[in-house]
Amino acid sequence: xxxxxxxxxxxxxxxxxxxxxxxxxxxxxxxxxxxxxxxxxxxxxxxxxxxxxxxxxxxxxxxxxxxxxxxxxxxxxxxxxxxxxxxxxxxxxxxxxxxxxxxxxxxxxxxxxxxxxxxxxxxxxxxxxxxxxxxxxxxxxxxxxxxxxxxxxxxxxxxxxxxxxxxxxxxxxxxxx
Numbered sequence: 413x414x415x416x417x418x419x420x421x422x423x424x425x426x427x428x429x430x431x432x433x434x435x436x437x438x439x440x441x442x443x444x445x446x447x448x449x450x451x452x453x454x455x456x457x458x459x460x461x462x463x464x465x466x467x468x469x470x471x472x473x474x475x476x477x478x479x480x481x482x483x484x485x486x487x488x489x490x491x492x493x494x495x496x497x498x499x500x501x502x503x504x505x506x507x508x509x510x511x512x513x514x515x516x517x518x519x520x521x522x523x524x525x526x527x528x529x530x531x532x533x534x535x536x537x538x539x540x541x542x543x544x545x546x547x548x549x550x551x552x553x554x555x556x557x558x559x560x561x562x563x564x565x566x567x568x569x570x571x572x573x574x575x576x577x578x579x580x581x582x583x584x585x586x587x588x589x
Contacts, residue, residue, distance in 0.1 A: 418469060425465065425473040434499035434523030435492050436506055436533060437485040440464065442515040451513050458505040460495040482522035490519065499523045500539050507537035 429435070440462070443451065452462050467486040474482050496502045499521060510516050521528040521536070528536065540548070 421466075422469050422472045422476065425463075425470060426476045428463065429473060429477055429479075429492070429494070432494050434502070434521060435482070435494035436499075436502055436521045437482075437519040438462075438491045438493055438506065439489055439517040439519060440491045440513075440515060441489040443513065447513060447515070451509060451516070454509055454512075455493070455495075455505055458496065458501070460493060460502050460505045463492045463494075465490055465492055479522060481525060481527065484527065485520045485522060487519065497542055500536055500541060503533050503537035504541065507534055 440448065440451070455462050465486075467490055470486055470490065470492070471480075471483040474480050493502055493506050496505065503521070506516070506518065510518075518530040518533050520530055521533050
């Protein structure tokens with residue numbers, strides 16, 4: 413392959429990866445074509461992409477993007493897995509599919525200058541997603557707000573209850589007289 417063609421491939425890869433802060437590197441060696449199609453389709457449903465790369469060209473693309481630190485993850489046949497809103501989403505999608513596709517092996521991840529091991533990626537996949545965290549915060553705020561409203565309303569309920577009792581007593585004394 414000529415240097416010009418290789419350079420075009422590196423530029424294309426850099427264009428595809430531009431703007432991506434975090435990505436996973438996995439090995440999909442041994443996957444059949446049919447499995448590969450199903451694997452990619454399952455990832456695409458979760459807004460995640462998989463891209464098999466040539467390590468030397470990918471390392472050059474990483475350097476061009478300022479992600480040279482991620483080059484150490486490129487060992488053996490490498491598949492880049494990226495997309496989603498955050499790296500947690502990508503990790504969740506990949507780990508969920510590993511049961512169905514046992515040939516997939518996580519090599520590691522790169523995220524904002526940090527390198528994560530395969531074990532770190534699995535741990536990352538167990539974290540709640542952004543939507544789940546927002547839900548927990550909103551639920552906590554609503555329950556706290558409900559408690560505050562209840563606490564503020566309790567004295568008013570007590571006063572209303574006392575007024576009802578006084579009104580009932582007044583009616584009873586009126587009827588008795």
